[in-house]
Amino acid sequence: MAKVFIYPSTSLILSDLVARFGHRPLSAALQIRERIQTPGLESPPLQITPEEPKKGLKYAAVEVPSGVRGRMSLYGPMIEDAEAAVIVNDADFAFGCMGCARTNELIKFLIRKRKIPVLELNYPKNEDEGQEFVAAIHEFLKSLGSGE
């Protein structure tokens, strides 16, 4: 079982696909579940406090907007932990959406820099492309080794 970072990280469909093929998806849901289950009501609902943008300094310098650094404090550790990644570009909002374009550019760059197996593909525009899309993800996940 490989730990597979998904982009968009909020995509439940992508997360489900990775899990179905026996791997562990690293997604926003994972980080957010951990946060909202942490006791305390410091900054609901995400429990992100001004400390998170400071933790994000590991991934982006202080002149980078706080929203980017706060997001990176969530996604950065997952990128470091990932053994593979699936990146879907130009996805429809309904498929999964990540709010900040600058953060998204940085996330994709950091994944590519890791030199781990990465499948990068565009969001399908019709049914035929949709089938090819799922098949390509299937193939990629299979190549990562057998799931449990």
Add this chain to the structure above:
Amino acid sequence: MTRVRIAQLSCGPEYSGVQKEIEEAAASVDAEIFFPDIKLADIRKGFDEFGLDVRSPDLKLAIARARALVEGRVEADAVFIATCFRCAEAAIVRNELRRYIHENSLLPVVSYSFTERTTAGTLLTRMEALTTIARRRALLAREVQEGLTMGVDSGSSTTKAVVMQDNRIIGTGWLPTTGVLQSAHDVIELAVKEAGVKREDIEAVGTTGYGRFLVGENIGAQLIQEELTVNSKGAVYLADTQRGASTVIDIGGMDNKAITVQDGIPGTFTMGGICAGASGRFLEMTAKRLGVDITELGPLAMKGISKQVPMNSYCIVFGTQSLVNALAAGSLPEDVAAAACHSVAEQVFEQQLQEVDIKEPVIMVGGTSLIQGLVRAMSDLLQTEIVVPHHSQYIGAVGSALLASGFIKGD
């Protein structure tokens, strides 16, 4: 109206850890922050039709939400636009949305760029102004002072009091702020004495400025209101421009305000307070370093040529360094005074006036409006004649006294 509903259009506050601060600031003025609900299809449509091709989905959502507010599909009393400080894409969206909402609706709107250090306290005056405009539109429409009223402006540098009777100023008091309450009591005594009235005969009192709550509660004020709405009201009243559009600029000791006003009611406003190099405090320091009284700085600056001295620092420390260097290099005091005025005016122009749409007449108020060199520098930058009304240094106190008369009969 009880609880004011403020629609939030934003990108990043929840990830910067400041969403809670925004909500706290709103709650402290009995307002509620909400995110306008819209359908997925409306996001695409709203964003496409607006025509600003941004990449960040949260900004696309903000655009679509703004359209829903303007078109009346979502109801709100006011709008708060917030994006990350230093994000260029967000800054463009923030400005364009503020302008779009202002031009196409009656909703009061304020925009703010936050960092992870933004606190509820920083946002309080802005939120209070938003709710005042939404809640007290009828009071803000008041154009005439009636009865015998008093206004007290407890500012960061100075405390002012004005007694008004039947639409005339009959007494004033002005002192540097030392102890907040003591300074207030002292200026009240001065104003009451000059007016020749008894304190107990005053029918209604209003307070504004940083110390408004403390002073207001202590002296039993009927009206305690933030300085954004009070000062703009006082400015158009004194400048006799209560009808139509105008722009009010108030460069204060600790922060600066730029407010566009329509028929006496603020539309959009900015309030800056991060960099002291762009505040009245820097001019105070300049006067001190030049060995002149602050009242002499203006006439001195009028004799000087600002271009002779390089000075344009955001920071009061670096600004003072430029000042010291210039004097050490043999620059004339009048040129240094002119450069200091130009530096403050330029930074207010660059940092704040770009966020409001300047509409003439431009009215400068507050203590710094008496520094002629500063008014001239601002006039040069804006390429327009600037109006400085009489009693401009008492603007908050006048605005408070004017609005307080709405409370005489328990209005």
